[in-house]
Amino acid sequence: MNVYDSWRIAAMLDARGMCATKSVADADIIILNTCSVREKATNKVFSELGRIRDTKKPDALFGIVGCVAREAGAKAFHRIPELNFVLGPQSYHRLPEILENPDTKLLNIDLAGLEKFDELPQMIKAPTVSYIPIQEGCNHCCTYCIVPYTRGREISRAFDDVMRDTAAAAKTGAVEICFLGQNVNGYKYTDENGKTYRLSDLIRATAVMPEIRRIRFTSSYPTEMTDDLIDMFRTEPKLLPFLNMPIQSGSPDVLKRMNRPYSLDSYLEIIDKLRAARPDIQISSDFIVGFPGETDSDFEKTVDIARRVKYINSYSFKYSPRPHTAAALMPNQIPENIKRARLAILDNELNEIQREFNEQCINKTMLCLCEGPDKTGRHLLYRTPYMQQCIVTKKTDQAPETMAQIKITAANRASLRGEFVKD
Numbered sequence: 001m002n003v004y005d006s007w008r009i010a011a012m013l014d015a016r017g018m019c020a021t022k023s024v025a026d027a028d029i030i031i032l033n034t035c036s037v038r039e040k041a042t043n044k045v046f047s048e049l050g051r052i053r054d055t056k057k058p059d060a061l062f063g064i065v066g067c068v069a070r071e072a073g074a075k076a077f078h079r080i081p082e083l084n085f086v087l088g089p090q091s092y093h094r095l096p097e098i099l100e101n102p103d104t105k106l107l108n109i110d111l112a113g114l115e116k117f118d119e120l121p122q123m124i125k126a127p128t129v130s131y132i133p134i135q136e137g138c139n140h141c142c143t144y145c146i147v148p149y150t151r152g153r154e155i156s157r158a159f160d161d162v163m164r165d166t167a168a169a170a171k172t173g174a175v176e177i178c179f180l181g182q183n184v185n186g187y188k189y190t191d192e193n194g195k196t197y198r199l200s201d202l203i204r205a206t207a208v209m210p211e212i213r214r215i216r217f218t219s220s221y222p223t224e225m226t227d228d229l230i231d232m233f234r235t236e237p238k239l240l241p242f243l244n245m246p247i248q249s250g251s252p253d254v255l256k257r258m259n260r261p262y263s264l265d266s267y268l269e270i271i272d273k274l275r276a277a278r279p280d281i282q283i284s285s286d287f288i289v290g291f292p293g294e295t296d297s298d299f300e301k302t303v304d305i306a307r308r309v310k311y312i313n314s315y316s317f318k319y320s321p322r323p324h325t326a327a328a329l330m331p332n333q334i335p336e337n338i339k340r341a342r343l344a345i346l347d348n349e350l351n352e353i354q355r356e357f358n359e360q361c362i363n364k365t366m367l368c369l370c371e372g373p374d375k376t377g378r379h380l381l382y383r384t385p386y387m388q389q390c391i392v393t394k395k396t397d398q399a400p401e402t403m404a405q406i407k408i409t410a411a412n413r414a415s416l417r418g419e420f421v422k423d
């Protein structure tokens, strides 16, 4: 979501005749887009702002946007008095106001709704992989998570607005659409005639666009994986056989304290249904280790579930206490050294599973999407349907095919090697 927000900010400034510079020292405006989901990123923001202040041109405008801006509010101006603007994740469309009135201080951290999407200019050329936000905020209240506070309650965008953006992206260069939302499969929009649209309706309407070759969505909440959506994996070949559906922990006790109200059985049942719909589907997850009160045996259950589901492309984090969250006040916070040790064990396991899966891909042919040349310029980087990176040796100097059938020839934990197949 932050990557998407940064694009839109860049496009907004682009529309006003500005362009990106290589270094902070050359810039007329410097915007730090921030994430507050874990403490480490938040801590870096203010030291980075201090560095920017000391490097920038004296009259350059600078400020922060995003979740740390919302979290810090007016306090940000106290910590760094030179700041010109502090804008939350729902109000960055107001950035041009500071260009018009550079001598003021601009502060807006409201959770105003989704008006920013209507106020931002359309992009002139869409990226090959285009993110389309369909909902923002979250109604789940996981006890560790700051998102309901920083991004607010869940709001779904109008079906017609999403489809307008999707069609515009398709017409101006998008080949892959990734629908975005903190709780993307909770998408639900009822129009003025009382007709309700779900994520499955967006997928179906996008799949008929000839320019669009691949569709995916992230991030999904397990209990909102409804049958209509699962069925899309059976009926829509453009929907990639890859799904991010975080389990967070494999321990029922920890899940309860996280306020994630599903049982392991019901979670695994959803995966069974997904595999019945699309036998080659692979699942990715986010994991938190060292949640308050997590015992060795709780942690082992997380490692067990990772092995059992064979998650690929997963993310694992040490639990980080966040302001405004219930878990930060829970007893039995886990010491840092134990969190670190558990993370290393889980990461090791996830890497092993990834390596195994990558090796199983050898000799398979997959339709992959080109992301451009590698650093040496001798190879092309492709992305498989499972989001693995695949390195292919360039044969000619001609512009690469955006989509190509690639036979996988070698694999390690981090990437694949492949060659073009003539079809």
Ligand code: 5AD
Residues within 6 Å of the ligand: 037, 038, 144, 145, 146, 246, 248, 286, 287, 288, 317, 318, 319, 320, 321, 322
């Ligand atoms: N500590 C550690 N990880 C967190 N996440 C969210 N909040 C926290 C926290 N307080 C992780 C979850 C989520 C991902 C986006 O970030 O795993 O799925």
Ligand code: SF4
Residues within 6 Å of the ligand: 138, 139, 140, 141, 142, 145, 146, 147, 148, 182, 183, 221
């Ligand atoms: Fe945070 Fe995701 Fe839980 Fe919502 S579902 S509160 S965004 S972790």
